[in-house]
Amino acid sequence: MSHQIVLLTKPALPGLVKTRLCSADGSGALVLDAEQAANLHRAFLMDTTTTLERVCAERADSAFSIAWALDGGLQPEPGFERFSGFAQVGDTLGDRLLHALHRAGGEAGEVVVAVGSDHPEMSREVVEEAIDVVAAGRADLAIGPAHDGGYYLLSVRRQFLTSALFDGIAWSTGSVYEQTVQRADGVGLKVHSVVAGHDCDTPQDLAGLYGRLIEAANTEEFGAQRGSPRDGTGSATREWLIENYPAGPVALLGAPAMCSGSRSPLSLMIERLQEEGGVVSRSEAETAEVGAVLGQALAGPVAAEASPLPHVVLLEGEMGAGKTALVKGVAVGLGVDPASVQSPTFTLLNEYQDATGATRLVHGDLYRLEPEEVEGAGVLDALFKEDCVVIIEWSERLPHPVPGAVTLRLSRLIGGTATKDSSEGELEEVGLSQQAQQSRDTRVNTRRIEWV
Numbered sequence: 001m002s003h004q005i006v007l008l009t010k011p012a013l014p015g016l017v018k019t020r021l022c023s024a025d026g027s028g029a030l031v032l033d034a035e036q037a038a039n040l041h042r043a044f045l046m047d048t049t050t051t052l053e054r055v056c057a058e059r060a061d062s063a064f065s066i067a068w069a070l071d072g073g074l075q076p077e078p079g080f081e082r083f084s085g086f087a088q089v090g091d092t093l094g095d096r097l098l099h100a101l102h103r104a105g106g107e108a109g110e111v112v113v114a115v116g117s118d119h120p121e122m123s124r125e126v127v128e129e130a131i132d133v134v135a136a137g138r139a140d141l142a143i144g145p146a147h148d149g150g151y152y153l154l155s156v157r158r159q160f161l162t163s164a165l166f167d168g169i170a171w172s173t174g175s176v177y178e179q180t181v182q183r184a185d186g187v188g189l190k191v192h193s194v195v196a197g198h199d200c201d202t203p204q205d206l207a208g209l210y211g212r213l214i215e216a217a218n219t220e221e222f223g224a225q226r227g228s229p230r231d232g233t234g235s236a237t238r239e240w241l242i243e244n245y246p247a248g249p250v251a252l253l254g255a256p257a258m259c260s261g262s263r264s265p266l267s268l269m270i271e272r273l274q275e276e277g278g279v280v281s282r283s284e285a286e287t288a289e290v291g292a293v294l295g296q297a298l299a300g301p302v303a304a305e306a307s308p309l310p311h312v313v314l315l316e317g318e319m320g321a322g323k324t325a326l327v328k329g330v331a332v333g334l335g336v337d338p339a340s341v342q343s344p345t346f347t348l349l350n351e352y353q354d355a356t357g358a359t360r361l362v363h364g365d366l367y368r369l370e371p372e373e374v375e376g377a378g379v380l381d382a383l384f385k386e387d388c389v390v391i392i393e394w395s396e397r398l399p400h401p402v403p404g405a406v407t408l409r410l411s412r413l414i415g416g417t418a419t420k421d422s423s424e425g426e427l428e429e430v431g432l433s434q435q436a437q438q439s440r441d442t443r444v445n446t447r448r449i450e451w452v
Contacts, residue, residue, distance in 0.1 A: 003131050005052055005064035006104035008088065008096065009117035011077040012042035020201045031203070039240065044200075045077065046236040047120035054124045055131075062131065067100040094166030097154070105158045111135050113155040119144075119197045120237040121212065122152065126194050130155035139192035141165075141184050148199045149174030160189055210245070211289040211329070213238040214338060273408070278450030287322040287410075287447055288329035288338070295333020298389045299360075312383055312402055314395035317410035319367075322447045323393045326410065327363055334360045334389060343393075349382055359388050366394040374399050407452040 010017050014034035018041050021032045032040065052064045065084040068076045076085055086103060090096040097114055105112040111134045115122065122144075130142040130153055140160050144153030150172075156165075164187050169179050184191045200209050213234045273279055273290075281287040298311065313330070315323045328338040335354040344350040344365040352361040362382050369377055374397060382390050383402055392398070395407065 003059070003062040003111040003113065003135065004104040005055065005062065005113040005115065005127070006067050006100045007048060007052060007064060007115050007117060008067045008069075008100055009045060009048075009077075010041070010069045011074055012038045012045065013074070014038045016074075017041035018200075021203060021206060036244065040206075040237070041117070042077065043236040043240040044117050044120045045080065047234050048115065048117045048122065049080065049083065050236070051122055051124050051127065051233055052115070055127050058124070059128070059131075065104055067096070067103070069096075092166075093171045094163075094169050098161070098163055098166050101154075101156070101161055105161065110158040111155060112158050112161060113153065115153045118199055118201075119146075119152045120234045121209070122197060123233050127153070129194050130192075133192045138190075140189040142192045142194060143177065143180065144194045145177045145196045146199045147196055148201070149178070150176040150199065151180065152197045152199070153194065154180075156189075160187075162187060206241075208286075208289065209237070210241045211292060211332075212283075212285040213241070214288070214332065273449060273451040278409075278448050281322065281447045281449060284322060284325040287325040287449070288332070290449055291326040291329020292332040293329075294326075295330035295389070297333070298330070299334050311389050312405040313389065313391045314398070314402060314405050314407045315391060315393045315410065316396050316407060316452065318412065321410035321412055322449075323410055326408070326449070327361075327391050327393070330389065330391060331361055336360050348377055348379055351388075359385075362388055362390045364390070364392040366392065366397040369397055371397050371399045409450045409452050411448045411450075 014037070016038070018032070018037035019034075021037050021040070022034055024031050049066075056062045056064055063084075065086065066076070066080060067088045068074075068085055070076070070087040088096040089099045101112045101114055104114075111131055113127065113130060115127070126144065130144065133139045133142050134155050134157055140157055142153070142155040143151050146152050165180060165183050169176055169183075181191050181193075198205065198208060198212075200206055273294075279290055281290060294313070298313075315326065317323055324341070324343045328341045331338045331341050331352060336352045340352055341361075341363065342350065344363055345367050348364060348366075348369075350363045351359050352363065354360045362385055364379050364382055366374060366379065369379075374380065379392070380398075382392075383405075395402075
């Protein structure tokens with residue numbers, strides 16, 4: 001049985017692609033110009049075609065082509081000529097999907113797969129799962145839901161490809177995935193959902209994508225779950241983002257200084273951390289994003305020798321609560337390469353420099369010390385370092401309080417409850433019950449971060 005994959009996309013032309021990233025939304029987030037948006041779309045294309053090439057290289061029974069939106073006499077994007085391609089046909093997205101799948105498919109019995117180009121994180125393993133589950137007869141249709149209510153992947157046995165799956169769908173709304181599953185159920189098809197993905201339509205989406213790509217490249221555990229750093233998934237997008245926004249994900253949010261008094265993303269994050277219940281993170285990447293916002297907030301006073309926030313951050317929490325992931329995020333906000341951040345469990349203290357060679361972050365870990373051992377270990381001297389941020393993990397073991405320090409408590413939420421002061425009701429309040437249905441690792445990686 002052969003499997004045919006078709007990528008539906010547009011040429012990377014200014015004003016044609018990623019236009020929502022070029023419109024101000026009132027949040028103060030950075031707006032891309034049309035040229036930047038086109039270059040970002042091209043990076044998405046490079047990542048998606050690389051992933052599909054790898055799928056086909058591993059499977060002699062698979063091939064892929066590109067269905068281009070060429071309205072108005074447009075031409076396919078230069079540089080992708082090596083891939084078989086054709087023009088999309090149809091008035092609606094549903095019409096174009098159906099035509100592309102029929103065009104890519106062959107004789108009855110083949111599996112045909114449609115993917116979009118808005119998901120550079122999509123891994124080879126996810127595409128292969130969508131093919132294999134249908135080819136083996138465990139499902140008639142496999143679908144990759146997107147967190148905005150749409151979907152980024154559809155795999156179906158050729159003989160079950162019908163217009164009933166596409167006609168009358170309210171495209172570009174938050175109900176596309178749900179409606180499609182209902183249509184499949186209505187014609188008697190067994191549906192399998194692969195891991196949920198994230199669309200990238202807003203500056204906040206792009207900042208989230210940036211954070212996940214950075215974390216995926218630097219965290220082996222997260223990468224193993226997503227299939228990202230092992231096969232280079234998202235590498236072109238990550239490189240473009242780093243080149244254009246070297247300060248990290250928070251640069252995309254356009255946040256002013258903490259001392260400005262405006263309700264910037266920075267001040268809102270600090271406010272949320274200080275509220276009862278704190279901030280709930282659903283993955284190591286999200287924990288790192290919280291850290292990046294905090295790091296950006298701390299970067300101002302360190303650089304300007306002002307003091308809107310203290311420069312000492314104490315972290316409390318059990319093993320596996322996400323403390324090091326948070327520190328990696330802080331590093332991003334301070335302009336330090338997060339790849340250099342390692343847990344100092346055995347070294348006690350690590351120092352990290354920015355691109356200029358200046359020490360920006362001192363990272364301590366007291367896990368191996370008893371309170372009476374801390375004084376003689378030289379760790380307390382780090383609390384008095386100037387012109388840098390000092391973060392101490394396992395700060396519960398300090399022999400005395402540190403005046404003026406920020407203390408953050410991280411706790412795990414396991415199986416719908418937290419190890420400290422949480423309830424299922426609180427999870428529902430932040431929308432995690434729905435997320436848990438869409439994401440395989442929600443229960444494993446959910447954390448609460450609180451300003452103590």
